[in-house]
Amino acid sequence: MxxxxxxxxxxxxxxxxxxxxxxxxxxxxxxxxxxxxxxxxxxxxxxxxxxxxxxxxxxxxxxxxxxxxxxxxxxxxxxxxxxQTEWHDSRTLRRKGLDKKQVQLAGLETSSATFRYFLLSMITGLLATPAYVRASLRDAPSEQRSKAVALKLERQRVLFDQSKNFTFLMCEPAVLYPLIPRDELAMQIDHLVSLSRQPNIRIGVIPMGTYLGPGALNTFTVYDESVATAELDLGAIVFRDARDVQDLISRFTRYEEKALFDGDARGRLAEWAESCRSDL
Known part of the structure; x- marks a missing residue:
């Protein structure tokens, strides 16, 4: 629809x-x-x-x-x-201040215990190195940029809360998106490998050519089973209707079955990191 x-x-x-x-x-x-x-x-x-x-x-x-x-x-x-559905357009978010979005996300992360991330085209800020975070906000208004970067990095502390469980599914284009120079991208991928060894974090990768089923794909996040967000370049949609949230969980489960995890995922990530270094 x-x-x-x-x-x-x-x-x-x-x-x-x-x-x-x-x-x-x-x-x-x-x-x-x-x-x-x-x-x-x-x-x-x-x-x-x-x-x-x-x-x-x-x-x-x-x-x-x-x-x-x-x-x-x-x-x-x-x-x-x-x-029950909200639309947050990028222009309004920038006008209100990008720090407000970071505070809202931190609130969701504090109140939730189970997280499902499907990443289609970029790495999420929770998994990003400082260089990647700064690059992701390079087009932000200069007066907002420093505070937004600091808050985005501060949010990463939630990953070390062992009472919370995270599953990140990343398509190959998200891992290899050329947001930063190739040497820095290799270090970003190394960082993903390191995080994948944490007991409360599962990182799955979906190589190019993997068929995920019919329908358009988009980046989305599900917090517990109560709230979900879908991200577009023009803004974000927030879903609270249980039927919408369950539909996204069902999609996530289907994609999860196609992903590589653990040693297979780390092996593929290492290959991609090495390809970045070999290009230098």
Whole structure:
């Protein structure tokens, strides 16, 4: 399904207005609706004011309390599902400050225990050497760059928390993406080999020519089984609907079966690092 960022922005407002309209039409006050749903009146008010994102369960409870018809419920639930998806465009992120994104990611990493990364075209910042991190932010506004680099490197400490488990699947183009000079890229690949020996980190590599199944590929991350992000060069999409998250987990599992791990992965990474050095 094509995702229209403008639609994502509108959906939250439309959902809030639709729920308020249905409550008023049913002749219920916010207090009475809250009591029927076992919610606080302030929560109902925040939902109707588009100041709080309701879960799908919240919306289902409200619709049942309002006695909505099956057709109306289906329409509103479809809107609620879209509202569970957020679009963060790159221009807005830069305007707000790239450090804000790093703080948000650090929060996700602190609150999650299981991480799944599918990397299509670049190495993620958690696995990057300082040279790679600096290069990945070379086009950032100069006044934001130093702080964003520092925060990105600081986030790497989460990898050494043994209570957390990471699986990184990297396609060959991601490993060999020429973001930095070949000698520095060889050291970056050596760094991946080193990290792959940590007991809480699994690094899988997917060589070119590996068939991963039908459908377009994109970089994505799944945090536990509750939140997922998909990255584009123009921004990022955040999914909170359990069905979307489970769909990405299913894709990840399928890709995982195609990847090389442990000694096989380290052997292939060593070959790629050596190819970088032989080009010098």
């Amino acid at each position: 094509a995702i229209d960022p403008d639609q994502l922005d509108r959906s939250g407002r439309e959902l809030a207005a639709r729920l308020r309209e249905l409550r008023v039409r049913a002749g219920l006050s916010g207090v009475r609706l809250a009591a029927r749903c076992n919610m606080s009146q302030s929560k109902v008010s925040r939902i109707e004011g588009n100041k709080s994102r309701p879960s799908l369960l919240d919306v289902e409870q409200i619709l049942r309390a309002l006695g909505a018809s099956a057709a109306v419920a289906a329409e509103v639930m479809a809107l609620a599902r879209i509202a």
